[in-house]
Amino acid sequence: MAAISVNGVSRQFGSFRALDNVSIDFADGGFYALLGPSGSGKTTLLRVIAGFDFPDTGTITIGGESVESIPVEKREVGLMFQNYALFPHMTVYDNIAFALTVRHTARAEIRSRVHEVLELVRLQGLESRKPAELSGGQKQRVALARAIVFRPRVLLLDEPLSALDKSLRLEMQVELKRIQREVGITTLLVTHDQEEALTLSDRIGILNHGVLVQQGAPLDIYEHPATPFAATFLGDANLLSAQTGSFLPGAGGCSVRLQSGSTIQCDNPDVLDSRDIVCAVRPEKMHLLRSDETPEPGMNTLSATVVRHIFAGSSLSYELAWHDTTLRVFAQNNGAPLFAEGSPVTIVWHPSHTIVMNA
Amino acid sequence: MKRPTRYLTTLSKVYLGVILLFLYVPIVVMAVMSFNASPLYALPLELTLDWYRALASNHKLIDAGINSLKLAVMTTVIASLLGTAAALAFFRYEFPGKRLLQILLYPPIAIPWLIIGTSMLIFFFWIGIGRGLHAMLLGHVALALPYVVIVVSARLAGFDRTLEEAARSLGASPLQVLRYVTLPYLLPGVVAAGLFAFAVSFDQFVVSYFLAVPGVSTLPVEIYTAIRKGFTPEVNAIATLVISVSMVLLLAVARLYKFGGTR
Ligand SMILES: Nc1ncnc2c1ncn2[C@@H]1O[C@H](COP(=O)(O)OP(=O)(O)O)[C@@H](O)[C@H]1O
Ligand SMILES: [Mg+2]
Numbered sequence: 255m256a257a258i259s260v261n262g263v264s265r266q267f268g269s270f271r272a273l274d275n276v277s278i279d280f281a282d283g284g285f286y287a288l289l290g291p292s293g294s295g296k297t298t299l300l301r302v303i304a305g306f307d308f309p310d311t312g313t314i315t316i317g318g319e320s321v322e323s324i325p326v327e328k329r330e331v332g333l334m335f336q337n338y339a340l341f342p343h344m345t346v347y348d349n350i351a352f353a354l355t356v357r358h359t360a361r362a363e364i365r366s367r368v369h370e371v372l373e374l375v376r377l378q379g380l381e382s383r384k385p386a387e388l389s390g391g392q393k394q395r396v397a398l399a400r401a402i403v404f405r406p407r408v409l410l411l412d413e414p415l416s417a418l419d420k421s422l423r424l425e426m427q428v429e430l431k432r433i434q435r436e437v438g439i440t441t442l443l444v445t446h447d448q449e450e451a452l453t454l455s456d457r458i459g460i461l462n463h464g465v466l467v468q469q470g471a472p473l474d475i476y477e478h479p480a481t482p483f484a485a486t487f488l489g490d491a492n493l494l495s496a497q498t499g500s501f502l503p504g505a506g507g508c509s510v511r512l513q514s515g516s517t518i519q520c521d522n523p524d525v526l527d528s529r530d531i532v533c534a535v536r537p538e539k540m541h542l543l544r545s546d547e548t549p550e551p552g553m554n555t556l557s558a559t560v561v562r563h564i565f566a567g568s569s570l571s572y573e574l575a576w577h578d579t580t581l582r583v584f585a586q587n588n589g590a591p592l593f594a595e596g597s598p599v600t601i602v603w604h605p606s607h608t609i610v611m612n613a
Numbered sequence: 614m615k616r617p618t619r620y621l622t623t624l625s626k627v628y629l630g631v632i633l634l635f636l637y638v639p640i641v642v643m644a645v646m647s648f649n650a651s652p653l654y655a656l657p658l659e660l661t662l663d664w665y666r667a668l669a670s671n672h673k674l675i676d677a678g679i680n681s682l683k684l685a686v687m688t689t690v691i692a693s694l695l696g697t698a699a700a701l702a703f704f705r706y707e708f709p710g711k712r713l714l715q716i717l718l719y720p721p722i723a724i725p726w727l728i729i730g731t732s733m734l735i736f737f738f739w740i741g742i743g744r745g746l747h748a749m750l751l752g753h754v755a756l757a758l759p760y761v762v763i764v765v766s767a768r769l770a771g772f773d774r775t776l777e778e779a780a781r782s783l784g785a786s787p788l789q790v791l792r793y794v795t796l797p798y799l800l801p802g803v804v805a806a807g808l809f810a811f812a813v814s815f816d817q818f819v820v821s822y823f824l825a826v827p828g829v830s831t832l833p834v835e836i837y838t839a840i841r842k843g844f845t846p847e848v849n850a851i852a853t854l855v856i857s858v859s860m861v862l863l864l865a866v867a868r869l870y871k872f873g874g875t876r
Contacts, residue, residue: 306778326781339779343797353783356793404784 256317256407256440257282258303263312265298265464272298273309274464280408280442280457285434287451288444289488290461296444299461300410303442305329317407332401332409332439336416338393340385346396347381353404371399374433391422398433408440415450427454448488452476460484476536481611485534492540492581494518495613496531507605514577518554520608530613537582539607542572545598554608556581556601560593574601640856647849664850674851677835680746681815684831688753688814693807695754696761697799703762704769718759729756730823737824748824749831753817757810764809768802804866815859 258280265273272295280286288296301307303314305326314321321329340349347368354364372378375395385393394414401409415423431454434441445451451458452472459469468480479485482493500511503522510533511517518533549555558576572583572593583601593599650659668674703715721729733752742748780790818833825834836848
């Protein structure tokens with residue numbers, strides 16, 4: 255087990271920057287998610303760490319040791335591929351034993367280690383099957399067992415669950431988390447699925463266009479996204495653009511004049527550059543009042559019109575027209591009467607739930 | 614609706630029958646005649662093993678047969694090794710001139726062997742290689758190589774390169790990756806390519822004819838010479854032997870590696 259440290263890594267393909275000065279640390283034993291849309295450079299970063307590709311600038315250390323001159327086969331990284339990449343001509347047993355076989359481990363030791371991981375991934379009894387005779391979930395488990403049987407220093411997973419259907423994916427997420435806890439291996443999971451990143455990892459790094467936009471604990475990033483991209487990619491957010499130079503820090507908080515003309519309150523943010531400001535509010539932090547009701551004092555309010563509501567059983571989602579933007583508000587289905595389409599409403603939220611970011 | 618279909622089916626059956634007739638009847642006739650006492654193909658059939666006995670003492674034919682076998686085996690081994698290595702290089706690496714080299718694989722298959730044989734003879738004389746078994750081996754390997762590269766490349770086209778990456782991440786050295794992952798996948802393709810190489814060499818008449826020195830020739834050349842001198846049913850006998858052996862060999866290989874499918 256070891257920590258990974260990525261320092262100022264850039265990787266360019268022709269004129270295209272796949273990674274742009276990325277620096278991120280993965281502490282020993284942690285479960286990290288690299289989250290980003292397709293083409294944001296996640297796989298490239300993983301391949302650079304594994305040693306299949308090399309950074310143009312910057313360095314990578316694993317366990318404090320620079321890996322620049324260490325070839326893939328000596329890096330001791332466990333890798334799980336999106337398409338599983340099981341060896342089709344070998345049995346489950348031989349697939350899992352592969353890393354030990356090429357290390358000339360004694361046969362008895364191989365047997366006990368393979369059986370140990372088979373038990374860990376709950377695949378006992380399938381040793382003599384060929385990959386073609388396994389279900390998607392079973393292949394997944396074999397791939398995981400094969401990647402950890404040689405006790406690598408780190409485990410790298412490239413969208414390992416994206417080929418599975420939803421229920422199997424949820425089941426494998428739970429399994430993955432359990433196995434990672436039991437083994438205690440530093441794990442780096444690449445995904446474009448925000449839910450997967452939120453449920454599995456201790457920390458998340460968000461990539462966009464090869465740039466590491468933000469990193470932190472899932473809750474921190476969710477509550478305090480640093481950029482509009484982070485706010486909208488991890489969770490839903492209503493973006494409200496502010497007028498240039500309208501950001502006024504004050505004693506108990508600050509105020510922002512929106513482009514629509516309304517002024518809203520927020521907590522003092524740690525934004526240094528106060529010129530170009532975008533505010534965001536999570537849809538579940540807002541609630542609706544009839545336009546003739548009076549909101550509690552000190553709350554932010556916006557007057558809007560209900561466009562439609564989407565009923566999803568336990569919850570409701572409203573689409574509202576506010577000036578020329580559409581805002582979303584989530585509500586619990588707690589028996590309160592629904593707001594009809596076309597009815598005027600007041601959107602209410604607490605100033606501390608206003609996220610202030612640089613555009 | 615039924616009538617035209619049945620009509621067509623009958624027609625295609627006849628068509629198939631005619632093809633099989635022209636393909637296999639000569640072979641069957643030859644095999645049968647190798648057991649017939651009359652050298653003039655006279656019927657009724659009079660069973661005899663005389664021609665096989667005569668063959669056993671025909672050292673020219675037997676030596677030629679041994680030469681052919683040696684050449685074919687060596688050609689198979691050399692062409693399979695070189696061709697597989699070339700196919701792997703084409704698959705794995707980008708290098709200047711790669712496209713040109715790939716295109717250059719096809720003309721040798723299309724150029725008539727007569728022309729290749731003539732040019733090889735001239736070239737080999739010019740650079741001092743001359744004629745003989747060694748020259749034939751060079752020629753056969755050169756003829757067989759394109760087939761091997763093309764057949765192995767076709768197999769490689771379906772290869773998932775992440776398998777090699779997975780093997781490396783699991784600690785396999787490049788040689789171990791080749792041995793445990795790439796070659797096992799390639800094997801059916803290499804075996805098929807080897808069969809091609811064997812056939813190209815064992816069947817080879819034109820190029821061998823040009824490159825043979827008097828006294829040291831191959832079976833096809835020797836058979837041709839024998840026929841020109843005056844046909845004897847010993848030729849039927851050896852041809853029957855060759856066909857039987859190659860049929861058995863081919864069926865065995867086909868059974869072992871389901872061609873086209875993965876193992
Ligand atoms: N070997 C390569 N050559 C050229 N472009 C590449 C190569 N590898 C990746 N890219 C480009 O880099 C970008 C990032 O790719 P990737 O890291 O695979 O993204 P992600 O995994 O986040 O979807 C993509 O636009 C891709 O086309
Ligand atoms: Mg990717």
